[in-house]
Amino acid sequence: MADAGRDIEALIEMMARLPGLGPRSARRAVLHLIKKRAVLLMPLADRMHAVAASVRECTVCGNIGTGDICDICADARRTTGEICVVEDVADLWAMERGQAFKGRYHVLGGTLSALESVGPEELRIPQLIARVRDEAIGEIILALNATVDGQTTAHYIADELEGTGVRVTSLAQGVPIGGELDYLDDGTISAALKARKGL
């Protein structure tokens, strides 16, 4: 596209690399933004700058937010003593949409994987063990994806916590085999949480 100017081409290429967008939808999105550049493109760029400048990982749970401690960890109305362990922030958001869990979270940042040589140290698992030791935790709810790596990670964490006296449970009914939390409807997640069982 010699016509579009180098900045426009570069913008389309960057947008095309986002998950969910391909070259065609990136072109349409950029054209849409350009047509409404005063009310859409400029505000979107401003907002991206604001987020890039302010966003950081919560030092307690690994969730993203705009302070050292995320909104959930800082919320005094959330139940203490219960930690829901998720792989990713997207899964935390999915749990929150389910509106069934009132405790705090711990974001692992992935799953154990022999294939991709991801060990416990890469995953914030040591930080989880430390929280169980330091905070008065009664229950750890493992809300990991029903994949092989997700379940391997769940069993590893359950083993590590054995003897600490903490109750370790996992989401049970309603999560289909091979299913990923972020793709489930909100009701399924609530049902799975209510029917959680001991590991």
Add this chain to the structure above:
Amino acid sequence: MADAGRDIEALIEMMARLPGLGPRSARRAVLHLIKKRAVLLMPLADRMHAVAASVRECTVCGNIGTGDICDICADARRTTGEICVVEDVADLWAMERGQAFKGRYHVLGGTLSALESVGPEELRIPQLIARVRDEAIGEIILALNATVDGQTTAHYIADELEGTGVRVTSLAQGVPIGGELDYLDDGTISAALKARKGL
């Protein structure tokens, strides 16, 4: 999502309004951008600002570019005397990907529509008539979508140009009924251009 901070929520909402993205893919895209904020989010925001600041409509043809005259109108290697009329910049890009047309363009900015009360004055049709009068134009190729409004617009333009001596043609074979140019593969567009017929 009380957890994500107001800027992140606002960013997701803005992204979700882009064509081709819904709430779910917007969440995934924003999370992806945040995880790689130094190498993805910040550069994307910078690029959007650059485009928003520099982009403008070509005063000759209505294409977008970064100067008063777009790259195509300014390109001395493009054939003069032939204008390809398109509804939208997306259609111009689709024509360029077909690599079969070597002339200049005229972007109408839509189609005539009784329903949405879009008349010739809203569409850069007067500017097209003026170009035919002022430039030495031998042929006008109407590359409009094969929709009712697209074809109404084609016939209106053909009528307006009657008696000017200019040859008016339209894309023919290969454009399916009801089809939109931007969704066609590049080969179909080339074939339709080569088999164009007089109106």
